Amino acid sequence: MTTVLVVDDQPIVRAGLAVVLDAEADLTVIGQAADGEEAVLLAGELLPDVVCMDVRMPRMDGITATRQIVAAHGGAVRVLILTTFDVDEDTFAALEAGASGFLLKGADERTIAAAIRSVAAGGGTLDQRITQKVLAEFGRRRSDPSPTQAALDLLTQREVDVLELLTRGLSNAEIAQALFVEVTTVKYHVQSILSKTGSRDRLNAALWGLRHHVGGHAD
Structure with a gap:
């Protein structure tokens, strides 16, 4: 069973994602956080396999939270970024901070579940809709x-x-x-x-x- 911590500042998004993930036989949501600070705290307390992390949140953003979680727990707790935003500086900042995957929230339920499994197994994932843009930007730099x-x-x-x-x-x-x-x-x-x-x-x-x-x- 892969355990998941859902992090998003919108209660309806957290609840919806939790319902979707709990419907998967091999996934279970063990906690929910409303911002980065709470995410860091719960990640330390619950030690989930994967943290589904939003980026732009109050108090502490998802990039900072990701950096702190990865620094504290390394590969024991992996972070999958879920955001409504397309490729921008947040994408590169999240990956540099140690995120193991990046998906747009528009991804379907099957894709999100598969991404969580991949990240938990150490495979990592990058939304195919933005892969080319990420590569192009790295090439430009x-x-x-x-x-x-x-x-x-x-x-x-x-x-x-x-x-x-x-x-x-x-x-x-x-x-x-x-x-x-x-x-x-x-x-x-x-x-x-x-x-x-x-x-x-x-x-x-x-x-x-x-x-x-x-x-x-x-x-």
Whole structure:
């Protein structure tokens, strides 16, 4: 059973999301918070597997709360950002703060539930509607398109290949198909990438890759 803490300053949104998630056989909502301060407190008390975090809230925003929760609990408590806002500075701030996923609130119930499962399992998730914008913005912010020497020194060429496809949001099966290898081989490379880069999950590994100029050339 995956435990979830729902954080949103609108009571009706919190209640609605809680009902939706509790309807899933493998998910259970163990707490609700109305702002970032309460989220940090409850995350420490309840230690949920995943925190579904709103961004713009009174007293303490979701970015600050995410940073504090990740700093205090690391991979034991993962954060999935849910927001009505499209890609802006909040998106990058949330990911830099340690969020393991980012979804727009317009996502359907099945997508949200799947994202929570992915984040809880260490997979990370990024809403496909904004993935291209995120990649494009990371690409715009850098001047040199070549992988950094640090990345080339740290990773094997095959790991660089896998990481590049990770930055495009591809699944293990899709990466295996693109590289003409078995899915188990991709899983091995992904785990090696996570270990070498000190990344908590696939999403943070992808962000590490983008910072080191690996990938970001999505079609």
